[in-house]
Amino acid sequence: MTGATPAQRPAGRPRSQEADTAILTAALDLLIELGAAQTSIEQVARRAGVTRATVYRRFADKTELLVRALEWANHDHDPDFTGWRDLDHMFGDWAEHLADPRNRRLLRRLYGSVDDYPELITTYRSVNGGRRAALVREMLTRTRDLGLLPPDIDVDVVSELLSGAVLNHLGTHRDGESAETVKRYFMEIMRQLGHRPPVTRKR
Numbered sequence: 001m002t003g004a005t006p007a008q009r010p011a012g013r014p015r016s017q018e019a020d021t022a023i024l025t026a027a028l029d030l031l032i033e034l035g036a037a038q039t040s041i042e043q044v045a046r047r048a049g050v051t052r053a054t055v056y057r058r059f060a061d062k063t064e065l066l067v068r069a070l071e072w073a074n075h076d077h078d079p080d081f082t083g084w085r086d087l088d089h090m091f092g093d094w095a096e097h098l099a100d101p102r103n104r105r106l107l108r109r110l111y112g113s114v115d116d117y118p119e120l121i122t123t124y125r126s127v128n129g130g131r132r133a134a135l136v137r138e139m140l141t142r143t144r145d146l147g148l149l150p151p152d153i154d155v156d157v158v159s160e161l162l163s164g165a166v167l168n169h170l171g172t173h174r175d176g177e178s179a180e181t182v183k184r185y186f187m188e189i190m191r192q193l194g195h196r197p198p199v200t201r202k203r
Helices: 016-034 041-048 052-058 062-074 087-098 101-116 118-145 155-172 179-192
Strands: none
Touching: 016 041, 016 052, 016 062, 016 101, 041 052, 041 062, 062 101, 062 118, 087 101, 087 118, 087 155, 087 179, 101 118, 101 155, 118 155, 155 179
């Protein structure tokens, strides 16, 4: 007795949701492989298995496509995310992201676009950077107000230092570090800035 053959979708253009996923995946893959300046709508369409018209019906130009792909990869519009519980939670989240080699390559391409395709990082920051930066400042302010950071510390300066720390890690640390190792990197920076974790009282 032979097993039933699984039903297969007829060949042809992907359905709408499939096309969206195929286009965004292709855009991310090409951004990582080639960089923003060398990626084109035509290449994305070919990689995704759709026509250029299908891409342009969804995205006005290459910049919008790449920004949307980055938002999709980074879950920037997750309605359930409203911030972190504490610094341990925030740096744990960052560490999980930075421990993934694909995410690291994507971030390097994003920051590297500042010279050859500056509109990508400028647009991405204008659309998403404000919310992210505000959540980081809110977390740092709450930590300071709890007495876990020096009372006179400037949270805007600390936020800038942490952004620089991310860039430093991408450039000087090997890919493949564990999330725990990456998290320790950020926690040590905060310790040098005067952070003292809350004391857990034993019963």
